[in-house]
Amino acid sequence: MxxxxxxxxxxxxxxxxxxxxxxxxxxxxxxxxxxxxxxxxxxxxxxxxxxxxxxxxxxxxxxxxxxxxxFVDVIRAAESAEPELPGTSMRDDLVVLLESLRQRSLVRRLLAILINAHAQTRSSPKIWAAYHAGVITPRRDLGLAILHRGRANGELRTDVDLELAVEMFVAPLLIPSFVSHDPDLPDGLAEQIVDAVLQGLRPVNS
Known part of the structure; x- marks a missing residue:
């Protein structure tokens, strides 16, 4: 090419x-x-x-x-830049990140690309690898960076598995997107997910 x-x-x-x-x-x-x-x-x-x-x-x-x-170029063209984080707290950054993911999941075009990329996992590893490198990895790295800062600032317990924690935050948004072509992702869901997960991840004295 x-x-x-x-x-x-x-x-x-x-x-x-x-x-x-x-x-x-x-x-x-x-x-x-x-x-x-x-x-x-x-x-x-x-x-x-x-x-x-x-x-x-x-x-x-x-x-x-x-x-x-x-299709690899379609993936690159469809995805928008990651959101600008406020940097005021771990919770605020997580809410902005998840709200961005929620908004993306409501765009039919992006949802269709996500479903197609996942469907090609076995038949076309190249497509899934491109989606993983261009979309999943940067978003996951951003989430990990937020959690690392939160742990350094005392907003997160030191014993928390950060890789697992990222999945706990994003799964409630991603699973409905795969299950339904018209997922029910209401306003305020990002805040609800973040607050629910952080109840179990914050230091006991917070």
């Missing part, structure tokens, strides 16, 4: 680059729209993607050698 190398030099003009960027975005949006409509990744053909995006098949083949590479 060679995107930049396939584009001709601008020769002082940038007219060609916006068109190339627009085509690429149209293809990514086309895949996202199909996934959002409930089409499994395995059922997506280059012909169908091209038709949905309004481009020729050659435009897809010039950018991606296979559907795996295309």
């Amino acid at each position: 060679n995107r930049a190398g396939s584009r001709p030099p601008s020769n002082g003009s940038t007219r060609g680059r916006p068109r190339s960027a627009a085509v690429e975005q149209a293809i990514l949006d086309g895949v996202m729209n199909l996934l959002e409509d409930g089409v499994p990744l395995g059922d997506l053909s280059v012909e169908r993607i091209a038709r949905t995006a309004g481009v020729g098949k050659a435009a897809i083949y010039r950018r991606w050698s296979n559907k795996e590479d295309l």
Whole structure:
């Protein structure tokens, strides 16, 4: 796959680059729209993607050698940056992190990508590895960093397994997303989860 190398030099003009960027975005949006409509990744053909995006098949083949590479870029394009944390306390940071995860789980497009990425765990380890590296790991690392600061500040017991604690916080949001395509994740759920879990993780004298 060679995107930049396939584009001709601008020769002082940038007219060609916006068109190339627009085509690429149209293809990514086309895949996202199909996934959002409930089409499994395995059922997506280059012909169908091209038709949905309004481009020729050659435009897809010039950018991606296979559907795996295309879907990896779809994952990267769909995900937003991690939230800015207030830094006022471990609880406040956790609430912001979980609220961001709750909001993401309510976006049909992101939910469809999550379900498809998980479904490809066995048939396409490359896709799941890309999702894990680009989405799960950064979010998990952010959660661990919050808990490490909380433990250093005396907001968390020193004997708490931080890896397990991260899972305790995020599982109530992730499990409904996998079970239901329209998960019930009401306002205030982030605060409810954080406060419930922290009851068992705070120092006894807090």
